[in-house]
Amino acid sequence: MPELPEVEVVRSGLAPAVTGAVVAAVEVLDRRSLRRHDAASGDFETLLTGARVEAAVRRGKFLWLPLSGDERRGGRAVVGHLGMSGQMLLRTPDHPGDDRHARVRLHLEHPEHGELRVDFVDQRIFGSLAVDRLVPTTDGETGGFSDGVTGEWARQLPSQVAHIARDPLDPAFSERAFVAALAKRDTGVKRVLLDQGVVSGIGNIYADESLWAVRLHGEHPASSLSPRRVRELLAAVRDVLGKALAEGGTSFDAQYVNVNGASGYFEHSLNAYGRAGKPCPRCGTPMVREAFMNRGSHFCPRCQRRR
Ligand SMILES: [Zn+2]
DSSP states (O other): OOOHHHHHHHHHHHHHHHTTOEEEEEEESOGGGGTTSOGGGOOHHHHHTTOEEOOOEEETTEEEEEEESSTTTTTEEEEEEOTTTEEEEEEOTTSOOOOTTEEEEEEEEETTTEEEEEEEEESSOOOEEEEEEEEEOTTSSOSSBOSSOOSGGGGEEEGGGTTSOOOTTSTTOOHHHHHHHHHTOOSBHHHHHTOTTTSOSOOHHHHHHHHHHTTOOTTSBGGGSOHHHHHHHHHHHHHHHHHHHHTTOOOOOTTOOOTTOOSOOOOOOOSSTTOTTSBOTTTOOBOEEEEETTEEEEEOTTTSOOO
C-alpha cells in the first residue's frame, strides 16, 4: 500500500511532465474509479478536457493537479487517491494499451514534451480520481507540497482533502497543534498517528518504525506523553519518512510501480515492520507482531514495553 514517500515519488515524477500540459482527451475505462467524483458538479470528462494543468500538489497520500482554463475549469483540480494499489503511470502516446487494470487515461499535450499519457491503473479499485472544487486553506498557508510553483490555487486545496490534516513534511505543519491534539487523546498513540485528521501521511509501516525509534509501545495512551516526548516522536516520524523518501519509498507491494512504470518500490532497511521473530536491531530481543486494526503492529517487547 503506497504511503507518503511512495506518493511523493509519484508526485515529483509527474510534476515536470504534466505542469503546463493541456488535457486533450480523457478515456474512462472503468467508472468505478470515479466514485468520488460528484457528477452534480459536471461530467468528469467534460470538465477535464481542454483544461490546463498548473502543477502537481500533495498532502498526505492525496495528489492533485490544479486546473486552469475557462470559468468552469478554473478553481478546480483533478484529485487522485492511490488507495491500496493505485498507480499513475506516465506513458508515451504509442504505449500499447494492454494494461487490464487501467481505469482512466488522460491524454496530454505539453508545450515542450509533446504528447503524453497518464494512465491511472488500479487493480483493486480502492483508489479514485475526481474533478473537485478548490477551497481556501483554513490557515492561509499553501494547500500542500509542490515544487513551489505559485498561483491563485497555491493557498487552496480540493474540498475532498479539506478534512485531511497536514503531513509532518509539510512546511506549514503545526507542531504546537500536534502536541495539543495528542494531549486530548486517551487512545493508543499508534492509533493517533494513523488518524488522518490529526496528522496525514503516516501508514502502518512508518508508524511502527517511528515508535520503535523512540522506544514507545503503540498502545501507550497519547494523552500521557509529555510534550517533549511527543516532539521526540514527531522528529522520529520526520526522520523515518525523510529517509524513505530519500530512498524512493519502501517496497512491500509488488503492485506498486513508480511513475514511469519501472519496477516499483525501492528496498529500504526497516527496523521493526515485518520483522516478527527476528532480533531487535538495538537489543537483540526477538521482535513481536500483534494484530492491530486488521493489520499488524511490529515492536520490540523489551525496548517498547507496554506500560
Ligand atoms: Zn529492542
